[in-house]
Amino acid sequence: MTNIAPPTPGVQLVEVAPELAGQRIDNFLITYLKGVPKTLIYRILRKGEVRVNKGRIKPEYKLQAGDIVRIPPVRVPERDEPVPVAQALLQRLEAAIVYEDKALIVLNKPAGIAVHGGSGLSFGVIEAFRQLxxxxxxxxxxxxxxxxxxxxxxxxxxxxxxxxxxEALRPCAATA
Structure with missing residues (x-):
């Protein structure tokens, strides 16, 4: 992803990197505009404020490498600092890694730990690894x-x- 000089203040032009090709524009914006409510993201998509290669797109549009995404200025609400994960848990998760390379981590998740925060939990495995x-x-x-x-x-x-x-985990049509 490369930021290109914006045409007007606050507008961002982002070139889509090859590893993001195939991702839906709505999911791209949810990740790129962390903290912005999904309702606002879908509103700017619906109103045509987000453009790809100078054209209007629908939320299900799939990005292609080299696409230029125009993102209008949006206000990001102030967020609380993430709750730091206890050092003992970080060490326990680090020790649970059974495989790691440049693209993947595989760990033996212990019982009793959620994989992500939410529903009263301030953190899970993914938040801990983002801290690690x-x-x-x-x-x-x-x-x-x-x-x-x-x-x-x-x-x-x-x-x-x-x-x-x-793709590998998706059930095959032939076996369904």
């Missing part, structure tokens, strides 16, 4: 495991790996 790996900007869960379930959990470090694994 602050330079890895694209960490995403490939799949989920219930809080009380232990087992292997995959975390993608790159969007291309996430897409590849989602």
């Amino acid at each position: 790996r602050p330079d890895a900007k694209e960490l995403e869960l490939v799949h989920r495991l219930d809080r009380d379930t232990s087992g292997l959990l995959m975390i993608a470090k790159k969007r291309s790996m996430l897409r590849h694994l989602h």
Whole structure:
């Protein structure tokens, strides 16, 4: 992703990187405009304020490498600082890693730990790994495991790996 000089103050022009090709524009904006409510994102899409290659698009438009996305100025609400994860849990999760390379982390998730925060939980495995790996900007869960379930959990470090694994895990039409 490359920022290009904006035509008017506050407007952002972003060139889509090859690893983001195939991602829907709404999901791209949700990630790119972290903290902006989804209702606002869908409103600027519906009103045609977001443009791709100078044209209006629908929320389901799939980005292509090299697309130029025009993002209007949006206000991001002030967010509370994330709750720091206890050092003991960070060490426990670090020790649970069974495989890691440039694109993927596989860990043996212990029972009793949620994979992501929400519903009264301030953090989960993914938030802990974002704290453990602050330079890895694209960490995403490939799949989920219930809080009380232990087992292997995959975390993608790159969007291309996430897409590849989602495709591999998707049930085949022939077996359905």
